[in-house]
Amino acid sequence: MTWIPHVSPTQVDDFNLCERKWAFRQFSPKEPPNIGAFRGDSGHRILEAYGKDRTPPEIHEANLARGLASRFSEDLAEKKISAEDYAARIIATCNKMIPLLPEPPWERIEEKFSFEIGGVTFCGRVDLQYEGNAIRDHKFSSSADFVKTPEILLTDSQALIYSAWKMVTEGLSEVRFELGYGIPGKKPRAIVVPQVMTAEHVDAMIEPIVERSKEIVRLRLARPDPLSLTPNWNACEAFGGCPYQDRCKPSAEDLIAAKFDRDEAKQEKKTMGLLNKAKAKVAETGGVAQGGKPDEKGKPDPGVRSDDGHAKKECFAHAAKLLEVGLSREDVVTQCAKKFVGLPADAIEACVPKPQAINPPDSPKEPEGKVEEKAPKGTKAKVKSDDLGGMVKSVLAQFKEQGLTVEIVIKSA
Numbered sequence: 001m002t003w004i005p006h007v008s009p010t011q012v013d014d015f016n017l018c019e020r021k022w023a024f025r026q027f028s029p030k031e032p033p034n035i036g037a038f039r040g041d042s043g044h045r046i047l048e049a050y051g052k053d054r055t056p057p058e059i060h061e062a063n064l065a066r067g068l069a070s071r072f073s074e075d076l077a078e079k080k081i082s083a084e085d086y087a088a089r090i091i092a093t094c095n096k097m098i099p100l101l102p103e104p105p106w107e108r109i110e111e112k113f114s115f116e117i118g119g120v121t122f123c124g125r126v127d128l129q130y131e132g133n134a135i136r137d138h139k140f141s142s143s144a145d146f147v148k149t150p151e152i153l154l155t156d157s158q159a160l161i162y163s164a165w166k167m168v169t170e171g172l173s174e175v176r177f178e179l180g181y182g183i184p185g186k187k188p189r190a191i192v193v194p195q196v197m198t199a200e201h202v203d204a205m206i207e208p209i210v211e212r213s214k215e216i217v218r219l220r221l222a223r224p225d226p227l228s229l230t231p232n233w234n235a236c237e238a239f240g241g242c243p244y245q246d247r248c249k250p251s252a253e254d255l256i257a258a259k260f261d262r263d264e265a266k267q268e269k270k271t272m273g274l275l276n277k278a279k280a281k282v283a284e285t286g287g288v289a290q291g292g293k294p295d296e297k298g299k300p301d302p303g304v305r306s307d308d309g310h311a312k313k314e315c316f317a318h319a320a321k322l323l324e325v326g327l328s329r330e331d332v333v334t335q336c337a338k339k340f341v342g343l344p345a346d347a348i349e350a351c352v353p354k355p356q357a358i359n360p361p362d363s364p365k366e367p368e369g370k371v372e373e374k375a376p377k378g379t380k381a382k383v384k385s386d387d388l389g390g391m392v393k394s395v396l397a398q399f400k401e402q403g404l405t406v407e408i409v410i411k412s413a
């Protein structure tokens with residue numbers, strides 16, 4: 001009989017994030033746990049012991065500190081924290097999580113499962129089940145930025161697979177799925193994110209997960225070269241950076257184009273948010289924006305600052321980025337005018353630094369200060385595009401054609 005691999009929610013998440021990363025992880029020898037995984041495993045064990053018979057977390061502190069000191073001395077040195085202090089933070093985090101958990105004893109903890117749906121066998125391990133239909137998964141996260149929202153849980157692979165399992169095996173029509181986060185840090189915190197999953201919702205949402213999982217099963221059996229799978233350059237910097245970058249070798253062009261795509265998406269989201277707010281305001285005031293109606297000539301409302309200081313700052317930073325990757329000043333002004341529609345043309349002109357301050361080729365004067373590398377006179381890349389990611393790729397390709405190497409440093413904002 002052919003062995004058919006089981007699929008876990010973590011595999012589905014990895015695969016959805018980047019198929020190539022999933023394959024590297026899947027087909028490489030298991031790596032020893034890092035300090036983050038150790039923190040998570042320890043936190044789970046401490047909560048489990050508390051749930052059985054109220055064992056106080058502090059009982060584990062000395063052991064935890066010894067384990068950390070013997071296995072992760074380099075990580076601790078990098079984090080500039082002692083093993084004792086790191087252990088104390090884990091204990092303090094568990095103590096923050098405990099009041100948000102049900103009273104012990106917990107009857108159903110760390111229950112392993114596997115079940116079949118749509119021809120795929122899913123597997124998992126449920127940290128805690130209580131009150132008949134509630135599932136709680138403990139998470140130890142380095143930052144509150146990674147905390148999911150209740151809305152995200154509606155499409156989350158783990159929430160859907162765990163809920164489907166409970167519904168199928170226990171005949172439930174509703175499951176309360178919860179993520180209980182512990183966030184260790186100088187001030188440890190705990191947050192619970194709940195969502196009620198109905199059978200109708202799970203039924204509608206599980207199908208795409210099953211289809212993706214069939215692909216996972218097929219690839220696990222075929223064991224392709226990870227490099228033959230589709231990369232996702234947008235995922236390279238996620239969760240502290242992909243550990244397989246040295247094998248995958250994303251190019252500078254790929255990374256910068258992905259960064260521009262992400263920035264554009266963020267900007268679009270922001271704009272949409274503002275647009276919706278503005279619409280709501282207009283609806284509230286019966287179709288007239290607050291501060292008065294624009295006159296027939298379409299003059300801006302005197303109550304609105306069109307040369308907003310924040311927009312200017314953003315425009316300046318955006319322009320600097322575009323100049324850095326080699327766009328001409330003229331193109332930068334055009335791009336900024338498209339992006340910052342509320343800013344008057346003279347404000348945009350003022351935001352875009354003069355070419356000689358950044359890019360010396362057309363300037364007869366030598367710029368002051370240290371210039372690492374100077375492009376030969378006349379070296380320019382020109383392109384017109386509304387798609388920033390594609391535009392950057394095109395600009396870099398033109399530099400390459402001229403035999404120039406472009407070094408790009410990506411910095412998080």
Ligand code: SF4
Binds near residue numbers: 231
């Ligand atoms: S480096 Fe980026 S594209 Fe390559 S495997 Fe990692 S996340 Fe995927």
